[in-house]
Amino acid sequence: MIADTHGSVSALSRAIHALSVKKVTELIHLGDFFDSVYYKNIDEVLSVLQKYNVRAVKGNNDYQVEKMIENGFFGKLPDRNGSCLVFLKKTPIVYQKGNTCFSHSMPYDSIRSFYEPIDTGTTERALEIFQNTPYHTLFCGHSHNPVCFRYNSGEVVREPIHPGRPINLSGDERYIFIVGSAENGECGFYDMSESSYERITFDGTI
Numbered sequence: 145m146i147a148d149t150h151g152s153v154s155a156l157s158r159a160i161h162a163l164s165v166k167k168v169t170e171l172i173h174l175g176d177f178f179d180s181v182y183y184k185n186i187d188e189v190l191s192v193l194q195k196y197n198v199r200a201v202k203g204n205n206d207y208q209v210e211k212m213i214e215n216g217f218f219g220k221l222p223d224r225n226g227s228c229l230v231f232l233k234k235t236p237i238v239y240q241k242g243n244t245c246f247s248h249s250m251p252y253d254s255i256r257s258f259y260e261p262i263d264t265g266t267t268e269r270a271l272e273i274f275q276n277t278p279y280h281t282l283f284c285g286h287s288h289n290p291v292c293f294r295y296n297s298g299e300v301v302r303e304p305i306h307p308g309r310p311i312n313l314s315g316d317e318r319y320i321f322i323v324g325s326a327e328n329g330e331c332g333f334y335d336m337s338e339s340s341y342e343r344i345t346f347d348g349t350i
Contacts, residue, residue, distance in 0.1 A: 145174055145324045145331060146160070146173045146174065146323070147171075147326060147331075148175070148286070148288055148327060149189075149327060150179040150205065150327055151179035151182040151186070151237070152182075152183065153188050155326040155327045156173075156177065156178075156193075157187065158326070159326040160198075161346070162310040162344055162346035163333060163344065166333050166344075167321075170199060171197065171198045171199065172199050172201075172283075173199070173200040173201070173332060174200075174203070174283060174284055174285035174323060175201050175202055175203025175204075175206060175258075175286065176190055176205045176208070176285065177200055179209075180205045183209060186228050190227060193231075201236055201237060201248055202236065202259035202305075203285065203286065204248065204259050204286070207231060207258055209228070213276050214227045215341065230236040230269065231300070234242065236332035237252075237254070238253055238257065240279075243278065243279055243281070244279065244282075244334075244336075245277060245282045245283070246283050246284070247283075247284050248284060249261055249283050249284050249287070250284075251277055255343045261286055261293045261303050262287065262293070262320060262322065263322055265305065266294060267301070269346070272295045274300065274318055280319070281320075282319070283321050283323060284322055285323055285325070286322075288320060288328060289327040289342050290339075291303070291305065291321075291322045292319060293319065293320040294318075294319055295318040296316065305341075306343065307345045308342070308343075308345075309342070310335075310338075310342040311340060311342070312339065312340050313340060313341065314336075321341055323342070329346050330345060332341065
């Protein structure tokens with residue numbers, strides 16, 4: 145999982161490189177691959193996403209860029225051939241795979257999903273999501289701070305995620321993982337066969 149690259153081709157490429165050593169079978173971007181302020185290179189960002197077959201969900205910045213293109217904000221540049229708008233129109237708000245869900249923030253198919261962070265320093269919002277969704281595991285971005293919410297017997301615990309120390313997922317518990325921002329050198333690896341999640345940090349340039 146990659147999240148919150150905010151128009152940075154470098155952060156996106158570095159995250160892909162960091163995950164490549166894991167021999168991943170699917171790359172998922174959890175939103176805000178574009179940025180509504182730093183938008184000059186959206187064609188280049190799209191090229192990297194397509195080159196590596198990155199599956200994406202829509203973040204609040206992506207939604208704003210979509211509306212900016214629709215409203216003619218860019219004129220003819222930088223979206224020269226309309227490919228970015230086509231990509232954004234096809235990008236879902238949530239992606240579900242079995243009992244696992246991927247979203248930018250809240251796992252609902254509405255604009256609310258873009259803007260309301262799950263992590264507010266407490267467990268109340270996470271508890272609401274656990275009580276109102278069927279997912280065993282949710283992966284999201286938006287908050288930029290890697291955090292795990294663990295749900296068991298009606299109680300939620302908020303805990304940090306330590307890099308390089310995989311968390312083994314139990315069938316008796318449910319989880320929300322906030323992956324962290326690739327701009328800050330963070331990404332995450334979900335091993336479905338081993339049912340584990342690992343926070344990955346990276347630095348350097350490609």
